[in-house]
Amino acid sequence: MSRGGVDGLRKEGLKIGGLFLVLVVASYGQQAFLWDAALNCVYKIRVHVFDRVLERDLVFFESGNGVSSGDIAYRITAEASEVADTVYALLNTIVPSTLQLSAMATQMLVNSPMLSLISVLVIPTMTFVITYLGEKLQKISKEGNISIAALSAYLNEVLPSILFVKANNGEPSESLKFQRLAFSGGSFDCSRLIAFMTSLVLLIKPIQDVGKAYNELKQGEPAIERLFELSRFRSQMIEKSDAVDLDSVRGDITFHDVSFGYGEGMPLVLDGLSLHIKAGETVALIGPSGGGKTTFVKLLLRLYDTVSGCIDIDDNNIKNMRLGSLRRHVGLVSQDVTLFTGTVAENIGYRDIMTNIDMERVEAAARTANADEFIDRLPQRYATNIGPRGSTLSGGQRQRLAIARALYQNSSILILDEATSALDSRSELLVREAVQRLTENHTVLIIAHRLETVQMAERVLLLDAGKLREISRSSLQVDENNSLTSAGLVI
Numbered sequence: 038m039s040r041g042g043v044d045g046l047r048k049e050g051l052k053i054g055g056l057f058l059v060l061v062v063a064s065y066g067q068q069a070f071l072w073d074a075a076l077n078c079v080y081k082i083r084v085h086v087f088d089r090v091l092e093r094d095l096v097f098f099e100s101g102n103g104v105s106s107g108d109i110a111y112r113i114t115a116e117a118s119e120v121a122d123t124v125y126a127l128l129n130t131i132v133p134s135t136l137q138l139s140a141m142a143t144q145m146l147v148n149s150p151m152l153s154l155i156s157v158l159v160i161p162t163m164t165f166v167i168t169y170l171g172e173k174l175q176k177i178s179k180e181g182n183i184s185i186a187a188l189s190a191y192l193n194e195v196l197p198s199i200l201f202v203k204a205n206n207g208e209p210s211e212s213l214k215f216q217r218l219a220f221s222g223g224s225f226d227c228s229r230l231i232a233f234m235t236s237l238v239l240l241i242k243p244i245q246d247v248g249k250a251y252n253e254l255k256q257g258e259p260a261i262e263r264l265f266e267l268s269r270f271r272s273q274m275i276e277k278s279d280a281v282d283l284d285s286v287r288g289d290i291t292f293h294d295v296s297f298g299y300g301e302g303m304p305l306v307l308d309g310l311s312l313h314i315k316a317g318e319t320v321a322l323i324g325p326s327g328g329g330k331t332t333f334v335k336l337l338l339r340l341y342d343t344v345s346g347c348i349d350i351d352d353n354n355i356k357n358m359r360l361g362s363l364r365r366h367v368g369l370v371s372q373d374v375t376l377f378t379g380t381v382a383e384n385i386g387y388r389d390i391m392t393n394i395d396m397e398r399v400e401a402a403a404r405t406a407n408a409d410e411f412i413d414r415l416p417q418r419y420a421t422n423i424g425p426r427g428s429t430l431s432g433g434q435r436q437r438l439a440i441a442r443a444l445y446q447n448s449s450i451l452i453l454d455e456a457t458s459a460l461d462s463r464s465e466l467l468v469r470e471a472v473q474r475l476t477e478n479h480t481v482l483i484i485a486h487r488l489e490t491v492q493m494a495e496r497v498l499l500l501d502a503g504k505l506r507e508i509s510r511s512s513l514q515v516d517e518n519n520s521l522t523s524a525g526l527v528i
């Protein structure tokens with residue numbers, strides 16, 4: 038082969054290779070684009086569902102909807118991924134199919150609007166049409182073969198005699214003959230029909246694909262349905278349109294004959310409770326397991342509404358307060374598991390995490406909560422990540438961080454849910470000191486489990502079988518299991 042020929046081949050090879058590369062990249066690009074679109078869609082679904090879930094009151098989680106937090110987590114993660122697969126499958130079918138459909142439909146329309154209309158009408162009876170047109174195509178191609186044979190015979194006859202034709206001015210008549218042989222008569226010629234048929238055949242795949250996509254959609258529908266079911270639940274905690282947003286509260290709490298049960302026909306958990314806690318007072322709430330302590334707190338935070346009676350903060354019925362305002366003034370300090378993945382500063386300054394965490398206040402809160410001594414020893418101090426639920430910290434450190442957060446939040450009313458896990462004596466002392474400082478300048482309601490904590494309170498309230506009564510601190514003792522007891526009742 039000559040050098041020029043080799044060069045030419047190399048060029049062609051390069052062109053084909055380049056084209057192949059472009060096709061591969063384009064194909065990957067398309068897949069990446071579709072996955073990106075699907076994942077983006079899932080991201081939006083997850084965020085939407087999660088936001089709706091966050092808006093719900095506790096009734097959503099607890100009142101027998103059959104929706105546990107694990108269930109919700111599963112739906113938001115796994116089912117959303119299932120939705121991603123469905124979305125991807127849909128996009129993967131619909132995008133190319135739509136393109137092919139519109140290209141082929143345009144081609145068909147250009148070729149013959151009449152036949153296109155007929156095709157649209159006969160799509161439901163596609164099989165019949167395909168069979169019918171298939172036969173027609175067979176006939177046409179047979180005719181085409183005959184015509185090619187006739188044409189070739191004609192050319193073999195006329196071309197050697199061209200001189201004769203010209204000498205006799207036979208060109209116009211021969212031209213007409215050729216045209217007749219080369220093309221089928223009528224308004225719809227053979228090539229256009231073949232083009233039309235090709236378009237029609239190419240239409241079949243996208244139509245099948247759309248069917249497949251429909252099946253995919255049907256398969257993914259239960260997941261989509263379950264996911265959106267989470268956002269359809271309507272909150273029972275209705276905020277009045279004229280609810281007030283209080284800038285500050287003193288921290289006076291009054292329960293007026295409050296009764297509450299978790300559902301119709303269920304026994305009352307709180308039965309005609311009345312009490313008054315003065316602003317700045319520290320009150321210990323004790324009682325046996327299941328006595329209603331947590332329920333009491335849920336009502337104060339208006340996670341549920343009372344069945345009868347009402348709750349006032351500084352003479353404002355909490356039902357007339359904006360929920361955000363109420364929960365800003367009533368802080369919940371649950372010492373057990375309320376830390377999140379993130380830095381020490383983010384956990385203490387949680388209240389301002391969306392805006393600007395005030396580091397001076399964070400450090401001041403940490404000092405008051407006796408937390409600074411261990412934070413200073415962490416590798417990046419306040420910027421140290423404490424792991425899921427603060428798992429890199431000890432029990433006592435976690436509790437002090439929770440207290441530091443409450444100090445940072447600076448709510449007038451604090452509900453302290455004392456951790457039940459035992460601490461070593463040094464940690465115990467540091468935590469108790471921190472709690473002691475927390476009680477200064479705040480109204481504090483401590484759900485207490487230890488005698489030492491109860492001793493810090495000015496009053497002790499015992500909640501048992503839905504009834505509340507005040508008891509003296511001296512009536513409390515600790516049994517051999519280190520549990521609080523009052524008149525034989527284990528608390």
Ligand SMILES: Nc1ncnc2c1ncn2[C@@H]1O[C@H](COP(=O)(O)OP(=O)(O)OP(=O)(O)O)[C@@H](O)[C@H]1O
Pocket residue numbers: 099100299306324325326327328329330331332333
């Ligand atoms: N979401 C709920 N739906 C139905 N019943 C509930 C619900 N939450 C609590 N209860 C019931 O209400 C009663 C009081 O529960 P609550 O959690 O207030 O008690 P507790 O004093 O805080 O107990 P513990 O000290 O064990 O935490 C219990 O009988 C409990 O079974």
